[in-house]
Amino acid sequence: MLTQDKQQRNWKPVIKALEAVLGKNGVVQRREELITYECDGLTSYRQRPALVVLPRTTEQVAEVVKICNKYSVPFLARGSGTGLSGGALPVEDSVLIVTSLMRQILNVDLDNQRIVVQPGVINSWVTQTVSGAGFYYAPDPSSQIICSIGGNVAENSGGVHCLKYGVTTNHVLGLKIVTAEGEIVDLGGQIPEMPGYDLTGIFVGSEGTLGIATEITLRILKSAESICVLLADFTSIEDAGATVSDIISAGIIPGGMEMMDNFSINAVEDVVATNCYPRDATAILLIEIDGLEVEVAGNKQRITEICHKNNARSVTSATDLETRLKLWKGRKAAFAAAGHLSPDYYVQDGVIPRTQLPYVLHEIRMLSEQYGYRIANVFHAGDGNLHPLILYDRSIPGALEQVEELGSKILKLCVKVGGSISGEHGIGQEKKCYMPEMFSATDLETMQWVRQVFNPKGLANPEKIFPTPRTCGEAANKATDKQFEGVERF
Amino acid sequence: MLTQDKQQRNWKPVIKALEAVLGKNGVVQRREELITYECDGLTSYRQRPALVVLPRTTEQVAEVVKICNKYSVPFLARGSGTGLSGGALPVEDSVLIVTSLMRQILNVDLDNQRIVVQPGVINSWVTQTVSGAGFYYAPDPSSQIICSIGGNVAENSGGVHCLKYGVTTNHVLGLKIVTAEGEIVDLGGQIPEMPGYDLTGIFVGSEGTLGIATEITLRILKSAESICVLLADFTSIEDAGATVSDIISAGIIPGGMEMMDNFSINAVEDVVATNCYPRDATAILLIEIDGLEVEVAGNKQRITEICHKNNARSVTSATDLETRLKLWKGRKAAFAAAGHLSPDYYVQDGVIPRTQLPYVLHEIRMLSEQYGYRIANVFHAGDGNLHPLILYDRSIPGALEQVEELGSKILKLCVKVGGSISGEHGIGQEKKCYMPEMFSATDLETMQWVRQVFNPKGLANPEKIFPTPRTCGEAANKATDKQFEGVERF
Numbered sequence: 010m011l012t013q014d015k016q017q018r019n020w021k022p023v024i025k026a027l028e029a030v031l032g033k034n035g036v037v038q039r040r041e042e043l044i045t046y047e048c049d050g051l052t053s054y055r056q057r058p059a060l061v062v063l064p065r066t067t068e069q070v071a072e073v074v075k076i077c078n079k080y081s082v083p084f085l086a087r088g089s090g091t092g093l094s095g096g097a098l099p100v101e102d103s104v105l106i107v108t109s110l111m112r113q114i115l116n117v118d119l120d121n122q123r124i125v126v127q128p129g130v131i132n133s134w135v136t137q138t139v140s141g142a143g144f145y146y147a148p149d150p151s152s153q154i155i156c157s158i159g160g161n162v163a164e165n166s167g168g169v170h171c172l173k174y175g176v177t178t179n180h181v182l183g184l185k186i187v188t189a190e191g192e193i194v195d196l197g198g199q200i201p202e203m204p205g206y207d208l209t210g211i212f213v214g215s216e217g218t219l220g221i222a223t224e225i226t227l228r229i230l231k232s233a234e235s236i237c238v239l240l241a242d243f244t245s246i247e248d249a250g251a252t253v254s255d256i257i258s259a260g261i262i263p264g265g266m267e268m269m270d271n272f273s274i275n276a277v278e279d280v281v282a283t284n285c286y287p288r289d290a291t292a293i294l295l296i297e298i299d300g301l302e303v304e305v306a307g308n309k310q311r312i313t314e315i316c317h318k319n320n321a322r323s324v325t326s327a328t329d330l331e332t333r334l335k336l337w338k339g340r341k342a343a344f345a346a347a348g349h350l351s352p353d354y355y356v357q358d359g360v361i362p363r364t365q366l367p368y369v370l371h372e373i374r375m376l377s378e379q380y381g382y383r384i385a386n387v388f389h390a391g392d393g394n395l396h397p398l399i400l401y402d403r404s405i406p407g408a409l410e411q412v413e414e415l416g417s418k419i420l421k422l423c424v425k426v427g428g429s430i431s432g433e434h435g436i437g438q439e440k441k442c443y444m445p446e447m448f449s450a451t452d453l454e455t456m457q458w459v460r461q462v463f464n465p466k467g468l469a470n471p472e473k474i475f476p477t478p479r480t481c482g483e484a485a486n487k488a489t490d491k492q493f494e495g496v497e498r499f
Numbered sequence: 500m501l502t503q504d505k506q507q508r509n510w511k512p513v514i515k516a517l518e519a520v521l522g523k524n525g526v527v528q529r530r531e532e533l534i535t536y537e538c539d540g541l542t543s544y545r546q547r548p549a550l551v552v553l554p555r556t557t558e559q560v561a562e563v564v565k566i567c568n569k570y571s572v573p574f575l576a577r578g579s580g581t582g583l584s585g586g587a588l589p590v591e592d593s594v595l596i597v598t599s600l601m602r603q604i605l606n607v608d609l610d611n612q613r614i615v616v617q618p619g620v621i622n623s624w625v626t627q628t629v630s631g632a633g634f635y636y637a638p639d640p641s642s643q644i645i646c647s648i649g650g651n652v653a654e655n656s657g658g659v660h661c662l663k664y665g666v667t668t669n670h671v672l673g674l675k676i677v678t679a680e681g682e683i684v685d686l687g688g689q690i691p692e693m694p695g696y697d698l699t700g701i702f703v704g705s706e707g708t709l710g711i712a713t714e715i716t717l718r719i720l721k722s723a724e725s726i727c728v729l730l731a732d733f734t735s736i737e738d739a740g741a742t743v744s745d746i747i748s749a750g751i752i753p754g755g756m757e758m759m760d761n762f763s764i765n766a767v768e769d770v771v772a773t774n775c776y777p778r779d780a781t782a783i784l785l786i787e788i789d790g791l792e793v794e795v796a797g798n799k800q801r802i803t804e805i806c807h808k809n810n811a812r813s814v815t816s817a818t819d820l821e822t823r824l825k826l827w828k829g830r831k832a833a834f835a836a837a838g839h840l841s842p843d844y845y846v847q848d849g850v851i852p853r854t855q856l857p858y859v860l861h862e863i864r865m866l867s868e869q870y871g872y873r874i875a876n877v878f879h880a881g882d883g884n885l886h887p888l889i890l891y892d893r894s895i896p897g898a899l900e901q902v903e904e905l906g907s908k909i910l911k912l913c914v915k916v917g918g919s920i921s922g923e924h925g926i927g928q929e930k931k932c933y934m935p936e937m938f939s940a941t942d943l944e945t946m947q948w949v950r951q952v953f954n955p956k957g958l959a960n961p962e963k964i965f966p967t968p969r970t971c972g973e974a975a976n977k978a979t980d981k982q983f984e985g986v987e988r989f
Binding site: 198211 | 611682696698701724750790801853917930934948950953
């Protein structure tokens with residue numbers, strides 16, 4: 010049964026062509042089945058796609074994209090739909106290419122520390138596949154048990170361990186992509202530095218606007234001989250922030266270094282009861298050290314000294330797996346815990362220079378008081394990647410708007426101190442209007458030139474990343490209009 | 500006095516416009532002064548530029564580029580001219596923009612571990628500037644006491660320490676560039692991961708074909724607490740290669756891991772007499788370990804065990820600066836030493852997966868015997884980045900051609916085993932004809948689309964990276980012609 014939208018557009022030939030490639034089961038068109046796909050992890054925006062398709066191979070993705078081109082239908086890919094900036098939010102009358110049947114591990118090459126996967130493969134499966142041989146895949150978003158590698162590539166996802174090991178782009182050696190016009194192209198290769206332009210680098214984090222990755226070659230790392238997690242307890246945010254700076258300045262790069270404030274600690278203890286976190290601490294740091302046993306022992310001692318020098322009340326540590334998991338459990342459940350405390354929450358994702366931590370946290374506290382919304386701070390302190398969680402109730406008229414305004418002020422604060430409007434969640438739908446805060450008209454123009462190269466008709470994931478006339482300031486309009494006069498706009 | 504070429508083109512208005520921006524001293528036009536600039540480190544290609552200009556600021560570079568655009572004059576930048584693939588080789592009737600007066604350190608921000616420099620700043624000056632405060636800049640090409648940061652950015656240069664710390668692109672946080680049309684654009688920023696497309700990543704290594712970097716923000720690292728250099732001595736190349744693989748597989752990433760074969764060892768000892776290298780070894784490994792004292796001690800022990808397990812005859816070590824420098828002296832002088840042993844030498848730069856080391860070294864030995872030229876092997880073993888040095892005498896008719904053919908066979912061998920035609924020297928003029936060995940027509944086409952975006956008139960460093968009809972195979976011709984029908988071809 011076709012929806013009204015579809016009838017207006019005459020979807021029949023499109024559906025017929027898609028079914029010829031994917032079979033009837035590979036094309037979802039019933040309204041009630043499409044509802045599942047009307048948003049990703051950014052639940053405040055919703056848009057039902059016209060159709061969902063379920064390809065299994067690169068060639069099928071290429072055929073689908075060619076059909077979309079033939080009928081001028083916008084399309085975009087979706088992995089597990091856990092993205093937090095609306096990168097996989099459908100646009101009106103679009104075909105959503107869902108990769109959940111593309112879940113094969115295509116090649117494992119332990120000698121050269123590489124693995125080739127399809128985009129629907131779940132992040133944690135990569136580590137599971139190679140852990141028996143003593144390897145792992147480093148980028149670990151909190152959603153790693155459900156998010157897909159394809160989505161990680163699109164959003165250049167981070168995670169707790171990205172402080173030491175870098176984000177997704179540092180672990181993608183090569184890609185097979187389907188371009189916006191349905192051509193199959195190989196980017197990068199099996200070695201880290203290829204000659205020519207770094208097209209792999211530009212593709213990772215491009216949120217589906219340059220094409221769809223259908224085979225991904227990832228770098229896997231040797232598992233550490235020894236791992237230790239430290240929990241340091243502070244009575245002042247400033248002391249915790251100074252500890253983070255001092256550890257890095259001492260030349261130590263921990264595997265991860267996370268901060269939680271008092272509100273987050275109590276939220277987590279209320280909901281998941283780790284019984285590890287001191288409820289009266291103003292802030293705690295969770296610091297994971299990995300490496301050789303001697304190295305871990307040496308770093309543990311030095312970090313403990315730095316914590317105490319910065320007035321930590323206590324520093325506890327764990328090396329056994331069970332206690333380590335317990336220490337991390339609270340941190341990983343922090344977003345979910347916020348969901349238990351409040352009908353709704355809004356997660357922000359901004360980056361600041363580490364040295365600005367105390368100032369920015371103070372300003373966030375002021376904003377929280379000014380707007381009257383509680384804000385929990387849980388974040389990748391080592392990277393300066395903040396995740397303020399604003400708690401609110403959507404059912405109160407005007408609340409969402411106020412919370413969005415508050416979130417926007419936090420982002421502008423990040424930019425003001427030399428940081429960024431996104432650390433690891435991408436720009437997607439949510440943050441495109443902030444792009445002119447960070448980039449000049451010429452910068453945005455240059456990026457859109459590149460988009461134009463890969464995506465000349467604008468059919469691949471339209472309305473993402475770049476501010477459009479509907480939402481953006483004058484600068485961005487000018488950039489877009491100047492370059493693309495006469496070109497169809499998305 | 501104008502040369503004949505210049506008169507044909509009527510350079511007078513160009514010179515007048517350039518002098519208005521740079522003064523008379525900023526524009527070099529005398530034939531005898533221009534000779535210095537007719538080649539870079541790839542001395543087998545030579546071409547005198549029409550003019551050399553010496554700007555001091557971003558704005559002056561932008562003005563020069565605008566003048567080149569106005570008169571349709573090709574232009575390119577040159578740092579210290581140490582590049583080994585001819586990236587800074589002038590083209591006929593071009594303006595060469597020499598950055599040797601752009602040598603200011605613009606900003607040092609130790610708290611956030613960043614430094615902003617002009618492109619003419621010499622690589623080793625960066626470390627000198629921050630070493631007093633306990634920091635350093637990691638990428639260290641052998642030419643680091645003379646090569647420029649601008650050139651490093653253009654070629655995405657590597658070095659001994661790039662095994663652990665990554666090549667130039669991993670250390671460039673942001674760039675101010677002058678586009679091919681003379682606009683000033685900021686790419687990236689002060690934090691490692693910016694939202695939007697990774698234009699910084701695509702610019703680094705683009706060899707001047709996308710514009711000219713005029714301000715470069717680099718990441719600086721905290722100097723290691725302790726450094727130890729090991730010298731392991733092997734009677735078989737296979738054993739040395741297996742040691743490299745085993746060290747990496749054990750989860751240890753040394754600061755650097757270099758291999759020299761018997762021929763290189765003796766060449767170095769003949770010329771610079773380190774008196775450290777065993778002349779009867781088939782191969783030696785130089786392994787630098789850095790980190791905390793306990794970490795270095797632990798790694799030293801483990802690496803020594805791995806060397807012995809792989810039949811090393813001896814493993815010696817040094818932690819004091821003087822002996823460490825002595826151990827490295829031979830490696831760093833290896834190219835120069837080859838120059839003493841033979842009237843000419845030809846350095847190749849290819850990458851292979853580490854596991855292919857023994858096979859590829861054996862094949863290189865076979866090729867050496869087949870062609871009758873001695874080949875010294877000195878290379879970044881940890882990265883699989885080979886630098887075979889072919890010794891020959893250019894004055895013997897046909898020798899250069901034979902050596903180029905031999906070099907080409909080595910590169911094709913690298914590609915055959917899943918490697919690359921360039922590790923850290925770039926493509927430039929020398930290797931563009933090999934690009935179709937690594938990339939499909941569609942791949943090359945995609946890269947040239949991107950070039951087209953930044954460099955629509957093709958005036959910025961023309962005839963580099965991409966094979967042109969003069970030199971390339973059919974595949975590349977097709978790619979270029981298909982996309983750029985009607986577009987002026989460089």
